[in-house]
Amino acid sequence: MPSNYIDRIKEQGIVGAGGAGFPTHVKLNSTPEIVIVNGAECEPLLRVDQQLMEFYGEDVVEGLKIALIQTGAEKGVICLKGKHHSAISNLKELTKNDKQIEIKIIKDYYPAGDEQQLVYEVTKKIVPLMGIPLDVGAVVINVLTAMNIARNVPVTERVITVTGEVKNPQTLIVPIGTSFRKLIEFCEGPRDESRYSMIVGGPMMGHVEEDWDAPVTKLTGAIIILPKEHHLIAKKTRKTQTDLQLTKAICCQCSYCTDLCPRNINGLNTEPHKVMRGLANEDPSALGAISSVVSCCDCQLCSLYACPMDLDPGKITNMVKQSLLKKGVKTEKIIPHEVDSLRESKLVPTKRLIARLDLSDYDVPAPLNQTLFESYSVKILLKQHIGVVASPLVSQGDTVTKGTLVGSCGDLLGANIHASISGKIISVTPDYIEIKA
Numbered sequence: 001m002p003s004n005y006i007d008r009i010k011e012q013g014i015v016g017a018g019g020a021g022f023p024t025h026v027k028l029n030s031t032p033e034i035v036i037v038n039g040a041e042c043e044p045l046l047r048v049d050q051q052l053m054e055f056y057g058e059d060v061v062e063g064l065k066i067a068l069i070q071t072g073a074e075k076g077v078i079c080l081k082g083k084h085h086s087a088i089s090n091l092k093e094l095t096k097n098d099k100q101i102e103i104k105i106i107k108d109y110y111p112a113g114d115e116q117q118l119v120y121e122v123t124k125k126i127v128p129l130m131g132i133p134l135d136v137g138a139v140v141i142n143v144l145t146a147m148n149i150a151r152n153v154p155v156t157e158r159v160i161t162v163t164g165e166v167k168n169p170q171t172l173i174v175p176i177g178t179s180f181r182k183l184i185e186f187c188e189g190p191r192d193e194s195r196y197s198m199i200v201g202g203p204m205m206g207h208v209e210e211d212w213d214a215p216v217t218k219l220t221g222a223i224i225i226l227p228k229e230h231h232l233i234a235k236k237t238r239k240t241q242t243d244l245q246l247t248k249a250i251c252c253q254c255s256y257c258t259d260l261c262p263r264n265i266n267g268l269n270t271e272p273h274k275v276m277r278g279l280a281n282e283d284p285s286a287l288g289a290i291s292s293v294v295s296c297c298d299c300q301l302c303s304l305y306a307c308p309m310d311l312d313p314g315k316i317t318n319m320v321k322q323s324l325l326k327k328g329v330k331t332e333k334i335i336p337h338e339v340d341s342l343r344e345s346k347l348v349p350t351k352r353l354i355a356r357l358d359l360s361d362y363d364v365p366a367p368l369n370q371t372l373f374e375s376y377s378v379k380i381l382l383k384q385h386i387g388v389v390a391s392p393l394v395s396q397g398d399t400v401t402k403g404t405l406v407g408s409c410g411d412l413l414g415a416n417i418h419a420s421i422s423g424k425i426i427s428v429t430p431d432y433i434e435i436k437a
């Protein structure tokens with residue numbers, strides 16, 4: 001039976017639900033010493049993982065156990081924040097007789113859910129530059145991913161927090177492919193797109209989505225509605241050209257961005273102030289070492305919290321990083337420095353971050369609605385994962401039932417795609433499949 005786990009995880013189209021979308025059957029085809037379930041949920045306002053661990057803890061623990069059997073890892077750890085009391089007591093009760101599984105409580109800081117931070121919290125080891133957790137014997141999976149492994153059915157639903165400028169913030173279980181607009185209406189949000197904007201994902205790493213009819217994917221953890229004039233929307237939609245001009249004009253090289261960069265604090269040499277210096281002076285040699293760029297995890301703490309001049313060193317660093325990676329630039333898998341001895345005092349508390357982002361008014365509960373959201377039409381993207389686009393396996397006019405395999409990547413890197421509702425296929429394109437109930 002254990003030898004079948006990889007096949008069945010692949011068959012069900014399970015991917016990393018934390019946002020990365022890496023196919024889980026590939027990730028678990030490895031031999032780590034430890035498997036960590038990432039329940040840190042560090043993006044402000046999100047209420048998904050904490051409630052899944054509270055209400056569906058059995059599935060989370062079961063998914064972790066399967067991952068342990070599959071990989072042969074000796075130890076499993078579920079890592080979550082101390083403030084999630086109900087989830088902690090539920091998980092502790094469920095694992096009280098299990099010597100292989102530990103419940104690890106961590107501080108409430110951002111970005112605690114970054115794999116680099118999480119692995120350090122659990123193992124005190126640093127994932128090297130250009131490395132992955134497996135380089136230090138760890139595999140990290142998301143809470144919802146663990147649940148999907150346990151449930152062993154096609155991935156057709158996603159759990160998503162809808163919050164911000166909505167009268168009834170909730171965390172909903174929705175068929176994949178449901179449009180954001182329907183969820184906003186259900187949560188009594190605004191209908192006037194001219195005055196409001198939507199962030200898909202968390203406030204820090206999420207993006208502003210202009211199309212309210214865009215569909216939910218396996219990776220969508222939240223939608224946050226904010227007034228268009230909110231600073232976060234203005235900053236996230238600021239033109240890159242403006243960012244570059246502002247960098248040249250007012251970056252004072254105070255280096256606060258580097259001082260508070262979580263990757264720098266962990267000894268990875270990330271130095272956004274040098275990237276800004278290089279750009280401001282149009283001098284590539286001023287960028288610093290390649291490691292100062294490629295180790296950036298795009299957490300945006302430098303841009304949205306640290307910089308006193310309201311510049312965007314995170315965006316700039318990530319832009320330079322992407323262009324270096326495209327050119328094939330590589331660096332050795334090394335750890336340039338020791339972890340900063342002041343690490344603990346430099347961690348940014350989530351509450352303070354929320355205040356800085358001017359999101360305190362929206363920091364409210366979004367209770368889990370356990371009734372499956374009813375969708376009568378869905379638009380299912382054929383790429384919801386890292387790897388190749390899935391090839392459609394159905395044609396216009398076909399009838400499908402919920403769970404029917406409608407897209408496949410074959411033996412290439414990717415994930416299966418299934419019908420999330422029963423109905424008729426009304427269109428098939430290279431990018432998506434539409435189904436009407």
Ligand code: SF4
Nearest residue numbers: 251253254255257307
């Ligand atoms: S914190 Fe802002 S002003 Fe200071 S060095 Fe970084 S980008 Fe420049």
Ligand code: SF4
Nearest residue numbers: 261296297300302314
């Ligand atoms: S976005 Fe900024 S703070 Fe985050 S890792 Fe990159 S450089 Fe560091």
